[in-house]
Structures are given as C-alpha cells and as structure tokens.
Amino acid sequence: DTEVTQTPKHLVMGMTNKKSLKCEQHMGHRAMYWYKQKAKKPPELMFVYSYEKLSINESVPSRFSPECPNSSLLNLHLHALQPEDSALYLCASSQGRTADGYTFGSGTRLTVV
Amino acid sequence: ILNVEQSPQSLHVQEGDSTNFTCSFPSSNFYALHWYRWETAKSPEALFVMTLNGDEKKKGRISATLNTKEGYSYLYIKGSQPEDSATYLCAFLISGTYKYIFGTGTRLKVLA
Numbered sequence: 001d002t003e004v005t006q007t008p009k010h011l012v013m014g015m016t017n018k019k020s021l022k023c024e025q026h027m028g029h030r031a032m033y034w035y036k037q038k039a040k041k042p043p044e045l046m047f048v049y050s051y052e053k054l055s056i057n058e059s060v061p062s063r064f065s066p067e068c069p070n071s072s073l074l075n076l077h078l079h080a081l082q083p084e085d086s087a088l089y090l091c092a093s094s095q096g097r098t099a100d101g102y103t104f105g106s107g108t109r110l111t112v113v
Numbered sequence: 114i115l116n117v118e119q120s121p122q123s124l125h126v127q128e129g130d131s132t133n134f135t136c137s138f139p140s141s142n143f144y145a146l147h148w149y150r151w152e153t154a155k156s157p158e159a160l161f162v163m164t165l166n167g168d169e170k171k172k173g174r175i176s177a178t179l180n181t182k183e184g185y186s187y188l189y190i191k192g193s194q195p196e197d198s199a200t201y202l203c204a205f206l207i208s209g210t211y212k213y214i215f216g217t218g219t220r221l222k223v224l225a
Binding site for chain 1: 154155159162204215217
C-alpha cells in the first residue's frame with residue numbers, strides 16, 4: 001500500500017459542530033503532516049508529528065486539535081470553526097526527516113457554514 | 114518568514130510548445146527541493162527529489178535543475194501535451210527541521 005487515505009473527502013459543518021478529519025497510511029512512515037490550502041494559495045503547514053509525538057505546531061488556533069493515536073493514523077479534531085477556516089486540508093507522510101519525496105492524500109474539502 | 118516563490122503564476126501554452134518554470138528558495142539551510150504535479154481533486158504527485166547543487170533530473174519529457182548556491186530550480190517540459198495541464202509546486206525542506214514549505218505554484222494549461 002503506497003497511499004495516504006483521507007476521509008471524508010468533503011465535509012460541511014456548522015460553527016458549533018465538532019467533527020474530525022482522518023488520515024491513514026500503511027507505508028511505515030514515521031512522520032505525518034497536516035496542511036491547509038486556501039484557493040490559489042500554496043499549502044500551509046499546520047502540524048507535524050514525528051514518531052507519534054507532536055514536533056511542530058505552526059501557531060495554529062486551538063480550535064484545531066491534532067491527534068496521532070498510532071504510527072499509521074493521524075486525526076484533526078475540529079471545534080467551533082469559523083467560515084474562514086473553509087479550505088482543503090491535506091495530510092502527508094514521510095519516512096522521517098528525509099530528502100525523499102513525501103506522499104500526500106487527496107485532501108478533505110471543508111466548508112464551515 | 115521563509116518564502117518559496119514560483120514564477121510565472123500561470124501559463125497557457127499550445128500543444129507541442131516547450132516551457133519552463135522557476136522556483137526560488139532561500140539559499141541558506143537547504144536540505145532538499147521537491148517538485149510536484151497536482152491535478153484538481155487528486156493528490157500531489159512527486160516528480161523530482163533534488164538535493165545536490167547542480168542536480169539535473171529527467172522523467173520523460175520533464176526535467177529539472179537545481180542551483181542551491183543562488184537558490185533556484187527550473188522545471189522544463191518539452192513538447193507540452195494537454196495532459197500536462199496541472200499545477201506544478203515546488204517544496205523546500207529546511208535543514209535540521211521537519212519544516213517543509215511549499216512554493217506559490219505555477220498553473221499550466223496546455224491548449225490542444
């Protein structure tokens with residue numbers, strides 16, 4: 001299996017809702033990443049987990065809460081989001097801090113209403 | 114703030130034309146530079162991993178070069194085809210960190 005799988009592909013949520021995005025890989029990669037991408041902008045790094053520990057938090061608001069239950073799974077818990085949080089959320093994984101290319105999921109398109 | 118800039122922002126070419134894009138990145142703290150091809154509703158697809166100054170990589174009609182001293186990489190497409198239409202992203206890995214910064218992207222449209 002050489003893929004990163006993200007679910008759901010699309011999500012519409014209200015500002016008072018709690019939802020979660022899920023990312024899964026079975027390549028034995030030990031680093032996993034969350035990116036946020038707004039239209040016509042590059043993906044922006046949000047969080048990095050390395051060996052299941054949070055390594056980087058790019059000053060992301062606390063309404064986004066990452067979780068890495070095991071080496072194959074990365075979640076992003078969402079609570080009390082704002083309409084401006086609507087974006088494509090991309091997950092990626094890599095074999096540690098490596099020069100090799102990263103593997104990306106196809107993203108979750110989130111709309112906050 | 115580290116900026117990774119790509120130019121042009123968008124490009125329309127005729128089928129059969131050759132084209133090239135630029136990725137500019139900080140020349141300090143360099144670890145690796147990656148190129149991706151990203152079609153709408155799909156995952157970014159890795160094209161090239163570049164680590165050494167002077168690297169030249171080739172995959173079919175697409176090739177890339179790297180100059181780490183001056184902080185740029187070029188991506189070339191020879192004889193563009195409609196299926197080459199996509200956004201081309203470069204990404205810069207900062208030495209000693211997990212920080213992986215994407216460029217602003219070049220949207221290519223190849224007209225049949």
